[in-house]
Amino acid sequence: MKSINKRSCFTAILTIFLLVPFVSKAQVYADKIIYLNIDWQLNMPFGSDYADKISGWGANFEGGYYITSNISAGLFVAFHTNNEYVARQNLDFGEGTVLNTDQQHSIFQLPFGASFRYTFIRDGLIEPYAGVRLGASYNEVSSYLHSVKIYDREWGFYASPEIGVNIFCNEQKHLGFHVAVYYDYMTNHTALLSYDVNGFNNWGVRVGLAF
């Protein structure tokens, strides 16, 4: 039974996109019909000034079933928190109302729904894919003012294209590594103090295990 060590896996992760066209089509298990990914996430919101600082406080869980040899459908759930300190300032709400404070801004995002993948190569240890995820997202936008937390929680639709790769360590594909990069958009509209976030954009990286 062939196996590759961890170092080989790491090397493969780094060079995957260069190597994909040349991957040897060894006779490994291509008939595995389910997959599971558990990932740590690095996520960065962009497009608004609210808590748009990159953070690693998140995780992703996804499982799927191969409908055809290359196309799979599944379910996912992920969560992420991004925090950012905002220095003391006057927030003028108009009509004579002014708030002077520093703040800790926070965004918590909890998307879940259906996922679809097209896996380009199934008969190798390395399975590159492109996917799309659709669903709903529960987002909480918060501002911490020392002992007071002000928040707005809203639901929205979620859409996310993603490219990634599963790198298995043995032919049975019982265990491997998973790397993906993604962009996502959520339609949630939150309003808090003088901040209005209408639509959430994120990009990020997922690194984890593949089963």
Added chain:
Amino acid sequence: MKKIFSLALLTVFFVSCQKEPDLSDMDGEFTVLTNFDVNADMSTASTFYIPDSILLIGSDSENPTYWTGTNASNLVSEFVTNMEEFGYTRSTDKADADLGLQVSYIENDHYFADFFTPSWWWGYPGYWDPFYWGIGWGGWYNPIPVVYQYRTGSMIVEMVDLRKSSEELEDHRLPILWTAYMTGLLSGYNRFDEALTIDAINQAFSQTEGLKK
């Protein structure tokens, strides 16, 4: 039913994964919120009255408890200084004053209110009564949107308009022209906490330009 329960449990699990920010990164100064009635005409107000003591909210007693002594006196003096800098003169007789300042301090953190809800402290046992400012007032009238939530170590200041008698106002409600709410974490060291509170009082005045005579 089991499935719904499991789903709810799963949802709670994921929501609990939220990472709270590190509040030790914050500057430690008080948060200061002020609401001023932009329609108020301050040009005709000249004098103000402020009691020498501060009402304590949240004490166990059903009767009003007042904070006196050096700390309270220093805080009251800070209000007086700021009011005088804004062009007003302190009156020793509230019957002659155009404006009244009532200062309260919250000792505990069992009170909570949503944004834009009426001032909950008006119902507190022993809270300032409109009758304190004269006979005939039937309650408070606050035209200002109130936007707070509270926790421990909070000070509330309300400025009432005494220029008209209760008979002159249709609903007999005493108008509140300015509200300041200051809150923050307390260290437990009196001098340090007093300095924080004094900074907050000064900030409350400095961010309310309209209050100037």
